[in-house]
Amino acid sequence: MTLHPVLIVFFFGLFTALATGGGAVPFTFVRTVSARAVAHANGIASGLMLGASFGLLIEGSEHGIYQAVVGANLGVVFILLTQRYLAHRDFPFGSATGLWARRTLLMVLVMTIHSVAEGIAVGAAFAGERSLAVLITAAIAVHNIPEGLAISAVLRPRGASVAACAGWSIFSSLPQPLMAVPAFLFVEAFAPTLPYAMGFAAGAMVFMVFVELLPEAYDHSRKPIVGLLVGITLVGMMWFQRYL
Amino acid sequence: MGAVILYSSIAAASAALGILPLISQRLFALRWVGWANALAAGLMLGAAYTLTVAGLDRAVLAGAAGALLGIGFIHVAHALSDTEDIELIDSAQSSTEHASKVFRRNALHAAPEGIAIGAAMAVNFTFGIFMALAMAVHNIPEGTALCEALRRRHQLLVGAAESVAANIPQVLLAVLTFAVVPTAPGLLPWALGFAAGTLVYLVMVDPLPEAYRQAGQTSIALVTSVAIGVVVLLNGLVVP
Numbered sequence: 001m002t003l004h005p006v007l008i009v010f011f012f013g014l015f016t017a018l019a020t021g022g023g024a025v026p027f028t029f030v031r032t033v034s035a036r037a038v039a040h041a042n043g044i045a046s047g048l049m050l051g052a053s054f055g056l057l058i059e060g061s062e063h064g065i066y067q068a069v070v071g072a073n074l075g076v077v078f079i080l081l082t083q084r085y086l087a088h089r090d091f092p093f094g095s096a097t098g099l100w101a102r103r104t105l106l107m108v109l110v111m112t113i114h115s116v117a118e119g120i121a122v123g124a125a126f127a128g129e130r131s132l133a134v135l136i137t138a139a140i141a142v143h144n145i146p147e148g149l150a151i152s153a154v155l156r157p158r159g160a161s162v163a164a165c166a167g168w169s170i171f172s173s174l175p176q177p178l179m180a181v182p183a184f185l186f187v188e189a190f191a192p193t194l195p196y197a198m199g200f201a202a203g204a205m206v207f208m209v210f211v212e213l214l215p216e217a218y219d220h221s222r223k224p225i226v227g228l229l230v231g232i233t234l235v236g237m238m239w240f241q242r243y244l
Numbered sequence: 245m246g247a248v249i250l251y252s253s254i255a256a257a258s259a260a261l262g263i264l265p266l267i268s269q270r271l272f273a274l275r276w277v278g279w280a281n282a283l284a285a286g287l288m289l290g291a292a293y294t295l296t297v298a299g300l301d302r303a304v305l306a307g308a309a310g311a312l313l314g315i316g317f318i319h320v321a322h323a324l325s326d327t328e329d330i331e332l333i334d335s336a337q338s339s340t341e342h343a344s345k346v347f348r349r350n351a352l353h354a355a356p357e358g359i360a361i362g363a364a365m366a367v368n369f370t371f372g373i374f375m376a377l378a379m380a381v382h383n384i385p386e387g388t389a390l391c392e393a394l395r396r397r398h399q400l401l402v403g404a405a406e407s408v409a410a411n412i413p414q415v416l417l418a419v420l421t422f423a424v425v426p427t428a429p430g431l432l433p434w435a436l437g438f439a440a441g442t443l444v445y446l447v448m449v450d451p452l453p454e455a456y457r458q459a460g461q462t463s464i465a466l467v468t469s470v471a472i473g474v475v476v477l478l479n480g481l482v483v484p
Contacts, residue, residue, distance in 0.1 A: 054293045057476045065477060072473050076466070206472060210452075210465035218453045224328055227448035228319055234444055235296065235311040235437075242300045 009126045009184045012137045013119060013177030019141040020173040023148020024166035027156040034157070038100075039221035041153035042213040043229030045107075048150040049209050050230075051237025052143070053202040056117065060198030067192075071199025076207040078113075078200070082106065083211065100158050103212055107154045110208045111147060111172040114201035117194070118144075119176040123183025124191050144173055146237060154213070245422065247369065251376035252361050252418035256354070256411035258380040262387020263404040266395060277385050278458025279467050281451040284382035286471020288451070291378050292443040293472075294479045295360065298367050299436030306430070310437025311444075314356060318442045321352055322449075331457070343393035343403075350386045350410035353446055357382070358414040360439035362421025366432060374478070376418075382451060383411055389454075 003011075060068035086102045118140050125133040148169035155165050183190040217226050265277050299307030322328045327349040330342075357379050365372030390410065391403030425432050455464045 050289070054476060057473070058297075058479070061477055069473070069477060076469055080462070080466075203469065203473070206469045207465055210468045211461055214448075214452065215456055215461045218456060223449040223453050224319060224322060226453075227445040228315065230448045231315040231441060231445040232312065235308060235315070235441060238293070238296050239300065239304065239308040242297075242304060 005126070006181055006185065009123060009180050010177050012126070012134070013122050013180035016118070016122065016137060016141040016144055017115075017170055017173035017176045020144040020148035020151075020169040021166040022145045023150070023169050024152040024156075024162055026149065027152045027165055028162050035220040037157040038154075039217045039219070040225065040229060041157045042217040043221070043226045044233050045150040045153040046209045046213045046217070047230040047233025047235075048146050048153075048237050049205045049213075051234050051241065052114075052147065052150075053205045054238065055241045056114075056198045056202040056205075060117075060195045060202065063198070064192075064195035067195035068199035068202075071196035071201075072203030072206075073199075074196075075113075075200040075203025075205075079106070079110065079204050079207045079211070082109065103216070104155055104158060104160075106208065106212060107151060108168050108172055110204050111151050112175060114147075114205055115173045115175040116179050117197035117201045118173075119179025120183040120190055120194050120197055122176060123180035123185075124187055124194060126180070126184045127187035127191075140176075143241065146240065147172070245419070248362065248365050248372070248418055248422045249415065251365075251373055252358060252379075252415045255357075255361065255376045255380040255383060256414050257408055259350075259383040259387035259390075259407035259411050260404040261384045262389070262407050263391045263400055265388055266391050266400060275459045277388050278455045278464060280381060281385045281455035281458065282464045282467035283471050284378065284385065285447045285451040285455060286468040287378035287381055287475055288443045288447045289468075290472045290475020290479070291360070291364070291375055292440040292447075293476060294371065295364065295436045295440035295443070297479075299433045299440060302436070303430075303433040306433040307437040310434040311441030312437075313434075314438035314441030315445045317438070318352075318356060318445050322349075325349070325352055327352065331454075339393070340397070343390065343406075346390050346393050347406055347410050350390060350407065351413055353386070353450070354411045354414035355417050356439060356442035356446070358417030358419075359421045359435060360443060361414070361418040363425065363432070363435040363439050365418070365422050366425045367436070374475075378475075379414065383407070383414075385451065385454065386410075 057068060057072065060071065083106065086106065122137050122140060125136040148166070151169045151172055152165035155168060156162070160168070214226070265274060296307065296311060299310060325348050327345050330345055330349065361372060361375050361379060364375035387404065387407030390407045391400050394400065394403040421435055425435055452468070
């Protein structure tokens, strides 16, 4: 019995999504909920997200430099508008309220949107040669682990359980199986959107880092500590992306 | 070699422009210093990315190890020189003591910045000019900080002169790096990594937190993000 190609693409996309949950595992050992823990976690998430964005921007501009630029600008504007929209409303996110709830929601939103680009990449890859597609999917799955780490780093010190961290990490990657299937079926229509989607993801993540994560990190931690955390995780992320 | 001296000297001399916001607050408000800082932060992060990629492409382990070495070096050097956690522009602390700390910190930063210019020049001439330009933008707010520290003593011009003097290590190390690296090709990924690591660390401890204090975080985030985007995209055109 052979599986329908659409199902295969869906399961590979689902596999990359589940890998994101692996990023929550190291946070089994983090229990403290303090402003300083949040600040340090923000530093780690910032380094990981900057590294991921650099990679996306380079890859996106290889597919189309102007499309990637347009996408990146739209990503920045999108976060700016969402931030403005959320600023005037108060709503709880899990056990968090107020500013923390807003940051947490924004973080899940940013990472979920950024997965759309990866979903399209998986689907487009499967429209080509199968063995190469499996390789690309495996690479995306591995890259998802530090992305889950970034989400968990923001959620966990604010009181979310490890299961919730893993759950939201996987949730943020659900666009991957969902986008992989249409991208696979209608590759001619979807392939041109790839540089836009990659640029959008990079713009949204970079802007999120500078408008929300780092200012909060400086408010509650010391500059040398932020420098160390961002520096080491950024270098680590880039080394990781280059090596794998 | 002449070009290395010329461009690193231009970068060093631009520190004197830091006096401008203090001469005329109306023409050059503190917000502008904030935006200059944000622009410098974005350019330096983009440059650090380009340096890291260039380093990792040549030797994965040496590039990464050089970066960690750079981060460790600047972190320890700050602690040893007692300039670890100071606010650069701090009008409450307008004293000779504070000015001397700012001078030491600027001079300390100038060293790895020089390595960055030299290493970038060794990779590609255009990339080197770009790196010197990024450092020039970064040197201006550093100059402002030093002038501000000497302002109460009516020594603005001394401040401008000292700002340029603090950047002499930048020219020296740019020349040294550019001269030494081609003779030992194994050194290049180390130098590239070292420069990239220190640049990221420097952005996180100086221009970026300073910028947030000088202008609103939304405008700072916008300027920084756009600057990174421009550099990363130029990257494809400048570095083959």
